[in-house]
Amino acid sequence: MKIARRGELAPGKMKRVDHDGRRLLLANVDGKIHAADDTCTHEDASLSTGSLKGDIVKCPLHGSRFNLCTGQVLDDPAEENLRTYPVRVDGDDILVCLD
DSSP states (O other), X not given: XXXXXXXXXXXXXXXXXXXXXXXXXXXXXXXXXXXXXXXXXXXXXXXXXXXEETTEEEOTTTOOEEETTTXXXXXXXXXXXXXXXXXXXXXXXXXXXXX
């Protein structure tokens, strides 16, 4: 499913996309696009307003960090991994499989 255009997401940047009632986080890590749920698994905080360092996103509320490649939680207080989604880039279109 087309979620965004590649030109909307510069390397090292991330953005929130609302699609069909889901809040998704898109991140451009060195030219590779990653997609995950935008809501921290600890509390209702938007990860897109946090910080991105490499493929690690840090929650702005309590500092939990997640690996965007695997969804693995790296720091407390979050204990549940982040759901990630397969991404394919077709030309300038960013396609995310939400199944």
